[in-house]
Amino acid sequence: MKASVTTGLGQGFVLEEIDLADPIGHEVRIEVKASGLCHSDLSVATFIGGAFPVVLGHEVAGVVTAVGPQVTQVKVGDHVVGSLIQYCGACVNCLAGRSYICLHPSATERATGSRLSWNGEPVAQGMGLAGFAQEALIHENQLAVVPDEMPWAPAALIGCGVLTGAGAVLNSANVRQGDTVVVIGAGGVGLNAISGARLAGAGTIIATDIEDAKLDRAKAFGATHVINSRTIDPVEAVRDLTGTGADHVFDFVGVRPVTAQGGQMLGKGGGLYLIGVGAMDAGIEVSALVALSNSQKVQGVYMGSSELKRDIPFYASMYLQGRMNLDDLITKEIGLADINAGYDSLKDSSTARVVITDLS
Numbered sequence: 001m002k003a004s005v006t007t008g009l010g011q012g013f014v015l016e017e018i019d020l021a022d023p024i025g026h027e028v029r030i031e032v033k034a035s036g037l038c039h040s041d042l043s044v045a046t047f048i049g050g051a052f053p054v055v056l057g058h059e060v061a062g063v064v065t066a067v068g069p070q071v072t073q074v075k076v077g078d079h080v081v082g083s084l085i086q087y088c089g090a091c092v093n094c095l096a097g098r099s100y101i102c103l104h105p106s107a108t109e110r111a112t113g114s115r116l117s118w119n120g121e122p123v124a125q126g127m128g129l130a131g132f133a134q135e136a137l138i139h140e141n142q143l144a145v146v147p148d149e150m151p152w153a154p155a156a157l158i159g160c161g162v163l164t165g166a167g168a169v170l171n172s173a174n175v176r177q178g179d180t181v182v183v184i185g186a187g188g189v190g191l192n193a194i195s196g197a198r199l200a201g202a203g204t205i206i207a208t209d210i211e212d213a214k215l216d217r218a219k220a221f222g223a224t225h226v227i228n229s230r231t232i233d234p235v236e237a238v239r240d241l242t243g244t245g246a247d248h249v250f251d252f253v254g255v256r257p258v259t260a261q262g263g264q265m266l267g268k269g270g271g272l273y274l275i276g277v278g279a280m281d282a283g284i285e286v287s288a289l290v291a292l293s294n295s296q297k298v299q300g301v302y303m304g305s306s307e308l309k310r311d312i313p314f315y316a317s318m319y320l321q322g323r324m325n326l327d328d329l330i331t332k333e334i335g336l337a338d339i340n341a342g343y344d345s346l347k348d349s350s351t352a353r354v355v356i357t358d359l360s
């Protein structure tokens, strides 16, 4: 089958013929129908690194074509969406309903070696998924079934950008009706936080960004107010709009000065949620005195604190009911051979997300 292989840092994505093993144990083979271009894969391919050669791609949707003998949760013909959340299902965190912080995530990997090979040599499988390929072999724990009528491109985006953005609001912060929410960075993930805030019934949804085109899109997704932080001090603007500061601030940018501004936007009892990692030293200094006297908190958020088997079908149903906008996240559909150009086009502020839908 054809797959887009990354052979090393800065080597980009190159279409190659590689081999996929037959499913064993809990493995599920899928024919890939759509695969989203998330920034994190580009980061792995350009500066984070890891095992090479590798097939990346972790926003993947497809149809099940074969299952291993121990698979019980999906069957041939099911439409499925993958997630990079790897969980064992048996540790104390999994049993407590927090599979996103499973203590044994490697339980979903193949003990006998890689599922992919290239000229007989093993190829790493990005995040247990490897969706930049015509087919993928994935542990059943990393797959959720969605209705057949769910279109492929928006389905793929649910696996990372939607789980992360909407999940941060609905699961991690547990935003309630009437709350005041600030979304810093209205990109592919932040827009889903705006959608999540609408679902939660937030009273005020403020989006900040440095690009007007992103802010226009944020308004279309349901932001009640937008702030261009290039031209307006976002802390003052949020304080003016809210009077007392925000209940929840979500940082999808992750650079120190921006995160610090996020902290200054909080009202009494407010929470700052760290999601974006825009620089290796991303983080914040917290004054214990300010935090304790205002009962404020700072929380890191991994994958929107999502339970993928519950949340992926939930967002699919919200989309199918017309209650969640996923279509306008997709600016462009491309072929499997065009991933490098696809990532280039994400630099343009008029582009939200790019999805591979031509896998011929």
Ligand SMILES: NC(=O)c1ccc[n+]([C@@H]2O[C@H](COP(=O)([O-])OP(=O)(O)OC[C@H]3O[C@@H](n4cnc5c(N)ncnc54)[C@H](O)[C@@H]3O)[C@@H](O)[C@H]2O)c1
Pocket (backbone or CB within 6 Å): 038, 039, 040, 160, 161, 164, 184, 185, 186, 187, 188, 189, 190, 208, 209, 210, 211, 214, 229, 252, 253, 254, 258, 274, 275, 276, 277, 278, 301, 302, 303, 304
């Ligand atoms: N925590 C997790 O589990 C998790 C999961 C997925 C993605 N992420 C991270 O979330 C972040 C957002 O991802 P994305 O795909 O939406 O990226 P994106 O590039 O589409 O969006 C980032 C947005 O931030 C804006 N921005 C840049 N600098 C800004 C500033 N100073 N002030 C305000 N806005 C600014 C950009 O214009 C852009 O619209 C990335 O860092 C990504 O790696 C985290």
Ligand SMILES: [Zn+2]
Pocket (backbone or CB within 6 Å): 038, 039, 040, 041, 058, 160, 161
């Ligand atoms: Zn992602």
Ligand SMILES: [Zn+2]
Pocket (backbone or CB within 6 Å): 087, 088, 089, 090, 091, 092, 093, 094, 095, 099, 101, 102, 103, 104, 105
């Ligand atoms: Zn576990």
